[in-house]
Amino acid sequence: ELKVEQNPLFLSMQEGKNYTIYCNYSTTSDRLYWYRQDPGKSLESLFVLLSNGAVKQEGRLMASLDTKARLSTLHITAAVHDLSATYFCAVPKSYNTDKLIFGTGTRLQVFP
Amino acid sequence: DGGITQSPKYLFRKEGQNVTLSCEQNLNHDAMYWYRQDPGQGLRLIYYSQIVNDFQKGDIAEGYSVSREKKESFPLTVTSAQKNPTAFYLCASRRQGKGQPQHFGDGTRLSIL
Numbered sequence: 001e002l003k004v005e006q007n008p009l010f011l012s013m014q015e016g017k018n019y020t021i022y023c024n025y026s027t028t029s030d031r032l033y034w035y036r037q038d039p040g041k042s043l044e045s046l047f048v049l050l051s052n053g054a055v056k057q058e059g060r061l062m063a064s065l066d067t068k069a070r071l072s073t074l075h076i077t078a079a080v081h082d083l084s085a086t087y088f089c090a091v092p093k094s095y096n097t098d099k100l101i102f103g104t105g106t107r108l109q110v111f112p
Numbered sequence: 113d114g115g116i117t118q119s120p121k122y123l124f125r126k127e128g129q130n131v132t133l134s135c136e137q138n139l140n141h142d143a144m145y146w147y148r149q150d151p152g153q154g155l156r157l158i159y160y161s162q163i164v165n166d167f168q169k170g171d172i173a174e175g176y177s178v179s180r181e182k183k184e185s186f187p188l189t190v191t192s193a194q195k196n197p198t199a200f201y202l203c204a205s206r207r208q209g210k211g212q213p214q215h216f217g218d219g220t221r222l223s224i225l
Contacts (some may be wrong), residue, residue, distance in 0.1 A: 004154075031210070031211055033213055033214075035213075040200075040221075041218065041219075042202065042216040042217060042218045042219055043155075043202065043204075043216040044216075045213035045214070045215065048211045048212075048213050050210070050211045088154060088155070090155075098143060098160075098206060098214070099157060099160065099170065100155075100157070100214065102154035102155040102156075103154055104152075104153055104154045105152075105153070105154055
């Protein structure tokens with residue numbers, strides 16, 4: 001059974017600092033998705049990573065995928081308060097399916 | 113504007129009652145999904161549909177039912193058989209094609225009276 005684990009589960013960081021969120025998954029996958037959720041709100045798609053070694057960047061966030069290690073990272077550069085949210089990674093349950101298994105999420109709080 | 117509309121935003125269920133959550137999309141997406149989110153947890157798939165008049169159970173389908181009579185609409189019924197329905201329910205849709213992300217509605221928060 002596919003398991004998707006994120007760490008840390010909770011992250012409190014100061015503005016201007018850098019940090020990395022990790023997403024490990026237990027079976028092979030050719031895709032990985034990152035989403036952002038603000039409290040009580042919907043999920044917003046951040047990144048779609050489609051191949052080993054894929055790297056995507058948007059503003060202060062950069063995501064990468066290592067399919068051999070079954071690991072994705074979400075790196076935050078020079079954090080600002082607006083990045084405070086919960087971040088989820090999600091992996092397809094198997095090849096040729098879009099049934100996603102979500103991680104438990106990393107709740108990020110950025111303080112001055 | 114294109115998007116996914118869920119209604120109502122808040123819903124209260126009495127014991128023994130069935131309630132229906134609405135999900136409508138005007139993105140012309142073929143696939144639609146229903147997820148349940150409990151506090152501090154990730155999303156779990158209830159049902160999904162890849163085409164009109166067809167749908168499949170997800171990981172936690174017991175106590176729920178769906179229909180897909182139109183491409184735009186994918187309503188979810190929470191039946192009285194679902195003994196712990198209090199949760200945040202999210203509907204999503206997706207365009208065909210590898211790597212296309214799912215797009216989510218704003219959710220419905222269901223509570224028991």
